[in-house]
Amino acid sequence: MATALALRSLYRARPSLRSPPVELPWAPRRGHRLSPADDELYQRTHISLLQREAAQAMYIDSYNSRGFMINGNRVLGPCALLPHSVVQWNVGSHQDITEESFSLFWMLEPRIEIVVVGTGDRTERLQSQVLQAMRQRGIAVEVQDTPNACATFNFLCHEGRVTGAALIPPPGGTSLKPLGQAAQ
Numbered sequence: 001m002a003t004a005l006a007l008r009s010l011y012r013a014r015p016s017l018r019s020p021p022v023e024l025p026w027a028p029r030r031g032h033r034l035s036p037a038d039d040e041l042y043q044r045t046h047i048s049l050l051q052r053e054a055a056q057a058m059y060i061d062s063y064n065s066r067g068f069m070i071n072g073n074r075v076l077g078p079c080a081l082l083p084h085s086v087v088q089w090n091v092g093s094h095q096d097i098t099e100e101s102f103s104l105f106w107m108l109e110p111r112i113e114i115v116v117v118g119t120g121d122r123t124e125r126l127q128s129q130v131l132q133a134m135r136q137r138g139i140a141v142e143v144q145d146t147p148n149a150c151a152t153f154n155f156l157c158h159e160g161r162v163t164g165a166a167l168i169p170p171p172g173g174t175s176l177k178p179l180g181q182a183a184q
Contacts, residue, residue: 057157057158057160058070058071058081058082058083058084058086058153058157059071059154059157059158060081060150060153060154060165060167063146063147063150063167063169063170064169065169065170065171065172066169067079067169068150068167068169070086073086075088077089077169078090078091078092078166078167078168078169079167080104080105080164080165080166080167081153081164081165081166081167082104082105082108082112082164083108083110083112083162083163083164087104089101089166089167089168091166091168093119093120093168094119094120094124094125094126094168097117097126097127097130097166098127098130099129099130099133101166102115102130102133102134102166105134105139105164105166106134106137106139108164110162111138111139111162112139112162112163112164113139113140113161113162113163114139114140114141114142114156114161114163114164115134115139115140115141115142115163115164115165115166116142116144116149116152116153116156116163116164116165116166117141117142117143117144117149117165117166117167118144118145118146118147118148118149118150118165118166118167118168118170119143119144119145119146119149119168120145120146120168120169120170120171121145121146121147121170121171121172122145123143123144123145123148124143125143126141126143145170146167146168146169146170147170149165149167150165150167153165153167
């Protein structure tokens with residue numbers, strides 16, 4: 001043991017006995033970048049946005065028989081409003097509303113609490129299996145005519161609730177004037 005301590009102190013005292021650090025002729029690679037050759041399915045993705053994402057809540061500015069004005073963006077025809085985006089909704093009337101047409105509302109995170117459905121110029125009944133499917137997923141459904149559904153959606157968004165809307169434009173001449181025009 002004494003010999004080992006003596007040799008160790010001798011080795012520390014003479015730095016020339018240590019070997020110099022080795023320098024590599026190349027630097028090791030850390031990480032890997034994918035290039036088009038690395039990925040067989042490398043393609044560009046095209047996305048068309050109807051609404052840019054914003055930190056602010058969604059608000060329906062106005063509506064008419066052709067569509068809606070939502071946060072300053074014009075949307076023609078039926079639409080589905082999600083917390084930060086608007087998508088075209090492929091239904092023609094309240095009779096076309098099915099479980100499948102509501103599926104986008106239960107696939108989202110954060111989970112939507114309530115969906116406000118505007119069925120046109122009159123409040124119409126939805127199919128019971130559609131309402132039951134939404135209830136099973138923990139999403140409340142409020143069915144109203146489109147003018148009242150727009151007002152309810154704006155109110156719920158103003159309260160900070162996680163709300164969705166499924167709106168069919170009312171046929172005929174009904175319309176909501178934008179807030180700036182209503183004051184004049």
